[in-house]
Amino acid sequence: MFRRRLKKKEVQEFPNTIEGFGYIVKENGEIRSKENDESYNFDYIPKDRPYNELRYKAFIDLVGDLVEEKLQAEPLGFKKTIVPTNADPSSDEPYSYIFMTPNALTTTDRLLLLIPGNNTRIGQWTRRAMCDDNLINGSMIQVATLAKERGYETIILNPNGIYWYDGKAREMPPLTHMNFVMLPENEGPEVHCSYVFDKFISKVKAENIVAMTLGWGGFCLTQLLNEHFDFFKNKVKAVAMADSTHSSDLIEGDDKRIWIRSHVLNWAASNNTRGEPLKDTRLGCDSLSSGDELAEFTVTHCIEDMVRFIDTKMGDYVPEEVDDEIIREEDLQAEEEELNERVHVIDIH
Template sequence: MHFITHIRCVLFLHGFKQKDFKYSQKIKLEGKYSSLCFVVLYVVFSLSTDLLSRIDLDELMKKDEPPFNFPQTLEEFEYAFNEYGQLRHTKTGEPFVFNAREDLHRWNQKRYEALGEIITEYVYELLEKECNMTKAILPVDAEGDEPTSFIYLSPDALSNPSKLLVLIQGSGVVRAGQWARRLIINQDLNSGTQIPFIRRAMEEGFGVVVLNPNLNYLEVEKAPKSSPSHPPAEVSDEPAEKRERKDEQEGKKKREFYEKYRNPQKETETERIPIRENSSSEDHVLYVWDHFVSRAAAKNVFIMAHSYGGLSFVEMMNQREVQVKNRVCAVAFTDSAHNLWLQETTKGTQDWIFQYCSNWVSSPEPLDTPLDSMLPDCPKVSAGTERHELTSWTSFDSIFRFFAEALKAREDEEAEENSNPVTTRRSSFRNKHQDL
């Protein structure tokens, strides 16, 4: 029985669960070969473990993985957007396939990212050619080779005297004009980009500002390191040969670690140079408010913020509370990541957000169904989808109705204020929106 216990321990150490040992119960110890069977099992498992330990899986992957040389254009990728804004293969008509090569997830991911960079440039082109928007470089006083970012402005963004819509996306790889790269590639342009919102806003007489909160740094190739001059050797009791052998072993370990885990294909090493006053989403939103939105002619500013964009807006309001209250007519969040408590908002900000903001969140409930909030916040309603990245698109019509109601309430109350100065500004907007 002690021998059986030992075998159980061996099997357990090799990853076998207790339930897997049921097969051992079928082996009767009555025969003269029973002990020999267990010895053979022990030897086999020991040898297999030793063999696996000698196989460098990272090296195998490195040898089998194709180089990261991907097409530079949609045409070279053999993909194009059809009349419905869907990405399709130009020869087969099939949607994009992520697993172009089986069992090569990292290579497939790199290929997907390469396509994503092309999509980013494609959306920029749509903003400029189809939406007639222009780039504004940030910082506005950038000089020389200083790293820069940019936003997009409609022709009347700063001059429209009535309405201005500001679009703030979430975090991640998405750039100006995008809600979700995955939707653009796997679904269509309407659901994944901000273009439908821009067009609708222009049709309804809004100026438009498209922010770019995730372009925070310039990535450049690292300069090759020159061999540093060796500092004077410290006094040590170790023999010189032993120290040299030790240094050589440590250097070899570092090189092997880098080669295996950091850079299996010897990709170009890069470093990030932050963009002045725009090195984070929060900094970017504040900068655009100070240099563009607050200086725009529009009497009524509307904000739409998705996911992390909502958090960035609240951070900006923490620093520009009075300006926001005076200029912003309404804010539409979609699955916003903000938290009024963790972001240490004032009581005045909390009251204002409850009164003039609404958050369309992912939920299985029908679109616009009111939802309970565990913490005091702006009203939450269902976006009609459980997919986070889709919440902006599914709430499209509801958001513009919300903006229209907010504007009407403001105009009605301003008219009432003119006739009765005692009236509180926009006091009935929240009630009207809740009724809607």
């Protein structure tokens, strides 16, 4: 009787630099092939999805490292803050971190909160936007830069970095084994956001707070609204959402629903003209088209509109108003001309 010899699983090794994969990061933030100037090619080996997924993960990890480096470097200067707050990074106990600008907790003026969607590393909007479009606006680097120019301090939450294995907090559980633990006191995106609120956001001195969210981040924010409405009512001036997954049915009370109606605006993936109002009553706030049916590009394509909405709510931007008197005068003139024409026709007959 012959025993079948099991083949030892081959461990895949990939380059440890973006350049090693054959790509460069241009000055404008585009990640392009050195060979043909094209964006990242997922199908490196046709019809071998498992290999291509491993290769992409290794590549996107390097992109994530670069994003974190740029956020922490000048002029943005974000600092890591460990969560849970009692964790010791020098030990083997699980820990993760959020990013804050140096004066985020002490400024009495302006503060921006950034909450991403699912399956992304801290400081990122979507992986696809970073690879296909641009590293700067596909991550939170662009909006953090715009915030700094407008005098904001910023806190970046990390609701996905809650799976601890191989000595590191990661944004998704492992694909090949189940040997992981959840980050203590941060066992889910909503729990993480609640923890960060209790430990940090609730203690800020800023009187003018705004937020930007993507996907599930919008749901997390509405849960905070339910739990801490007085804080939102007194301090939060505007929330710009992208493809939010929250529901007005889960908002507790008419007072909170009224607040959302007047303080929140959502941009949603749609191939309608960008900025065109969308009929969607589920969210309890107005929703506008992103101009692109792919949700991965909602933030990157609408970032200027989202920032302008916040600027407007903060009084930094005044939309052009049409003079009603001029319109009325033009209407009256048109009516008068139409009436004269009718009189002229009658006279002729």
